[in-house]
Amino acid sequence: MDDTKQSLKVVRLGIDTYKEAVIYIRKDSYICQAEGFEAQARIRVRFEDTYIIATLNTIESDILQVGQAGLSEYAINLLGVKEGNEIYLSHPEPLQSLRKVRAKIYGNQLSDDDFAEIINDVVAGRLSDIHISSFLTTCAGDRLSREEILGLTKSMISVGARIAWPDQLVVDKHCVGGLPGNKTSLIVVPIVAAFGLTIPKTSSRAITSAAGTADAMETLAPVDLSFSKMQGVVEKEGGCVVWGGSVLLSPADDILIRVEQALDLDGEGQLVASVLSKKVAAGSNHVVIDIPIGITAKVRDFEQADVIKDYLITTGEKLGLRVCVVYTDGCQPVGNGIGPALSARDVLAVLQSDKDAPQDLRDRALDLAGHVLEFSARLQAGAGRQMAEKILNDGQAWHKFQAICAAQGGMREPPEAKFTHTVESKVAGEIKAIDNRRIARVGKLAGAPQDKAAGVYLHEKVHAKVEMGQPLFTVHAGSKGELEYALDFVASDGELIVIKEA
């Protein structure tokens, strides 16, 4: 179908809809009336040679004039327009990709080409959040075959950048989320790089957690590196810890993940495709994947873990990626600090072999680093952990970490929070459980991850015996208001830390 004959002038309303392209037009404009465009219609929007499909919101106020069109920030970026540019609207042709989604709903298998078509339209903004939600739903509940998981993964790799490294062996390490304070990457990367392997680690920022690995690293060095800057760091130091979003390794995943979060849905196939697409894009060929298992972690039991493990290994094989899956304890947070700076301090303590360093974080990082090191032909099976311990103990890892920070733009000191409050035990007894989701919530209410200094510091962990009045945890916040929010939640919630009275 042709464009409308009339153009509209772009106005920047400054509305951030995240990754949803929205167009705003006055309800009483000729174009709405002539084309029969109504709120929530999908409209093809063209600027010069580029077009996107946007969802219509109609306007009945003076924030826009007839002849003008507002665009959401995402739509402005996708289309590459500036204020005053002329855009043309039309009815979009029916999307083939949407037919594929429907075919899947009706029980058909999707081919590699089908997934490519769907993921291309996701990245180009032609499928709305409503469509993406439908796609994710029909793929969840273990409804993707092995071939389909592979097809989905390949399609997600193909829409992003992909890094090639000169080394034959390129390793990586990834954790299937869900555990507050888990920042082993910041210890594993320098150990592995100090050993001499290439480990180009990209990490995520927090989406619903109190701190992503990238947020913690950012309190110690810049993580917002360009693609070529990241390559430079890895070529020089063998490893890096940068934010994946800035190097655009899996643009499809950035979009899908936010809809998954809204649905609180983690389809197995989707999870596998998300993890592996990023690792392949980063140029790795050997990867250790940590699956924490616990009732308040993302993966709740061994049965679910076994399914995911199997998909990870078999899909990885087809992509030339050797996957080693490690199950770890997911019953409580890792280390003591939850929040970007507090996590970073735990990491520094481990790297500097501080006697107060959290032992669980140290142990977990050494185990994982050991598995990664064993990908090397220089080590025998079973010798990895000992080698990792040696590299950590003799200061090589700490030295390498400082070098990586310097290469990423300069090492810095994590900030400290202005306000703190320590919560004490009301009873004497033994800590039986710490709820991962609730403790992360406290950290977020205190301001993390936007406020890098905010978060929670756990003084005691599961199995510890505590006296009445003994400090359990300290909340760190940048303002009194935020401290109060967090403490209000603590006061109202009985299941944050479960203590069995002695």
Place this chain on the structure above:
Amino acid sequence: MDDTKQSLKVVRLGIDTYKEAVIYIRKDSYICQAEGFEAQARIRVRFEDTYIIATLNTIESDILQVGQAGLSEYAINLLGVKEGNEIYLSHPEPLQSLRKVRAKIYGNQLSDDDFAEIINDVVAGRLSDIHISSFLTTCAGDRLSREEILGLTKSMISVGARIAWPDQLVVDKHCVGGLPGNKTSLIVVPIVAAFGLTIPKTSSRAITSAAGTADAMETLAPVDLSFSKMQGVVEKEGGCVVWGGSVLLSPADDILIRVEQALDLDGEGQLVASVLSKKVAAGSNHVVIDIPIGITAKVRDFEQADVIKDYLITTGEKLGLRVCVVYTDGCQPVGNGIGPALSARDVLAVLQSDKDAPQDLRDRALDLAGHVLEFSARLQAGAGRQMAEKILNDGQAWHKFQAICAAQGGMREPPEAKFTHTVESKVAGEIKAIDNRRIARVGKLAGAPQDKAAGVYLHEKVHAKVEMGQPLFTVHAGSKGELEYALDFVASDGELIVIKEA
């Protein structure tokens, strides 16, 4: 969780998002920073004793000030706020209904209570379009059991109004959409009411078609009746044709249907629940359901029709609703006129026994009316069609129709379009097919249904033999621009009307 301590002042930005509650807050406001609210987060918004859950869009421009919050029109209505009112925000508790949707995705059966929880949250605006999309997707592809279809239907009935009539026998007639120009209701209702049965017909406006039955009726009489006004019309005349949206019979359906349209998805169970919930709410206990079957109709083959028929009858039984399903030819539009006024003129021609009245519309209406009449104990099986014909031929139906129009607020003349253009056949031959979807598209591009006079008038139908240069159809439009749009589409499309050359 408590509300934030700070309130925000409501500003009406006049943004129509259809049935999606959206809240707009400045990104640099304290509340976004303290609570970690980011674009697309779901936020609990409280005004006095009412709360809704809205999707956040953050603002980086001067359309809002810090301390202010914009709300979409739907959110304003749901919450019952005015400009300047103070609202309070908080993180919403996890929704139980979303857990039920997830349970369904993972293959569990949902109970009546589960559906009630989901549909309550849909109507209260607590589930976003993303969630609704997931719910519809997981119910589609024939994944609802009979018990689940019944549970869904009951939940949709329970959230809306429900009319009780004094008569024991209350009949209705419904068409499972998908056929342009299908306005048999406007003929069936007066025949049935003239016979003496109670037929409280509610109809829909066009959503993606060129004219809903309510749009066609509106060119002849008001259809925007209140609940009590509708009752008055039916008590006086035995029947009515009003817009279902104004009497709020199935508020859940109004929301679900728009998301279904966006997905172009019609789950069988959802379709059954949608139809039956409206009929039960309207107080009917006997209903004839017309399923047009054709490759460009909503139902494409007999196999699919049989599945839907079976669900309609068995679900109806459990609700005390006797359902008679009639299959009709869905291979082309019904009658000659497509668009509100053009459809209405066809209806008037049939009611007035005009010799040029479209015979297919007349036949179809008489068949359906016959089935409805046979619900009456006064008629023997098989005698309905003859009785319907008698009532139509002797002018009783026309007389009753005028009385109904008068009762609904006064009969009026359908408008005429200012601009028309007749498309002629380029070849001599026989018409083999008329594409329902494409011909509807032409009507919409010409301005229907917003412009009541706009649409398409078919001069010839399938099986007709045509000469080169013989008129095939005339496009009616309110402006030259709209006429051109429609004709551009006609010129660019080769499959609108398929003619086999002689």
